[in-house]
Amino acid sequence: xxxxxxxxxxxxxxxxxxxxxxxxxxxxxxxxxxxxxxxxxxxxxxxxxxxxxxxxxxxxxxxxxxxxxxxxxxxxxxxxxxxxxxxxxxxxxxxxxxxxxxxxxxxxxxxxxxxxxxxxxxxxxxxxxxxxxxxxxxxxxxxxxxxxxxxxxxxxxxxxxxxxxxxxxxxxxxxxxxxxxxxxxxxxxxxxxxxxxxxxxxxxxxxxxxxxxxxxxxxxxxxxxxxxxxxxxxxxxxxxxxxxxxxxxxxxxxxx
Numbered sequence: 402x403x404x405x406x407x408x409x410x411x412x413x414x415x416x417x418x419x420x421x422x423x424x425x426x427x428x429x430x431x432x433x434x435x436x437x438x439x440x441x442x443x444x445x446x447x448x449x450x451x452x453x454x455x456x457x458x459x460x461x462x463x464x465x466x467x468x469x470x471x472x473x474x475x476x477x478x479x480x481x482x483x484x485x486x487x488x489x490x491x492x493x494x495x496x497x498x499x500x501x502x503x504x505x506x507x508x509x510x511x512x513x514x515x516x517x518x519x520x521x522x523x524x525x526x527x528x529x530x531x532x533x534x535x536x537x538x539x540x541x542x543x544x545x546x547x548x549x550x551x552x553x554x555x556x557x558x559x560x561x562x563x564x565x566x567x568x569x570x571x572x573x574x575x576x577x578x579x580x581x582x583x584x585x586x587x588x589x590x591x592x593x594x595x596x597x598x599x600x601x602x603x604x605x606x607x608x609x610x611x612x613x614x615x616x617x618x619x620x621x622x623x624x625x626x627x628x629x630x631x632x633x634x635x636x637x638x639x640x641x642x643x644x645x646x647x648x649x650x651x652x653x654x655x656x657x
Contacts, residue, residue, distance in 0.1 A: 443563035464492035480507035512653035526617035554601030588622035
């Protein structure tokens with residue numbers, strides 16, 4: 402058994418100087434933060450980093466693109482400071498891996514406590530269902546299609562992805578059924594993990610294995626790394642079948 406000196410500061414593992422390899426949760430939070438910051442910077446938005454907190458304003462009508470990632474426990478005072486970063490009327494999402502105080506006094510609404518899930522590296526994806534193909538988007542024209550399918554499938558306000566992100570750690574995946582674009586996913590490789598995001602399928606094509614095929618493509622963007630994602634309760638079962646394991650629940654608040 403080891404002890405620490407009474408004067409030694411207590412650490413939680415979420416400090417800014419903690420290496421990302423310390424835990425998959427820390428690596429995931431940092432990858433998600435970098436993804437939102439890259440997007441915001443690519444569209445000419447604003448990014449602020451301080452003590453592990455990353456605030457990214459992508460100038461978007463979609464709250465999922467204007468994001469505050471906070472590694473510490475959030476209280477109303479912190480939430481108000483976060484809200485002050487975003488212009489009045491700008492929707493934003495606040496994400497933290499911890500339970501929080503009631504942040505409604507800061508003008509936020511609770512989105513929920515979605516499952517944080519992890520999948521070990523490697524594996525071989527199954528063949529996609531007949532007629533389903535998944536390709537990586539590599540040009541601005543394909544990205545425009547990806548944007549519109551995501552907006553319709555999520556659904557969310559249409560908010561174009563900047564072509565400047567192509568060829569970097571963000572990779573965009575588009576599914577087609579018999580040639581018709583019907584689904585999206587995004588992977589972001591950073592901090593030793595693959596962050597899987599933006600899995601969406603048009604309503605008329607759900608239940609046909611499109612989402613799973615997209616998730617496999619994003620998950621294995623770097624097959625040597627574990628993959629992480631924030632699931633919905635409805636979608637968690639699909640991810641379990643792929644080998645994702647529920648680890649804990651995170652907390653999401655928003656200003657709609």
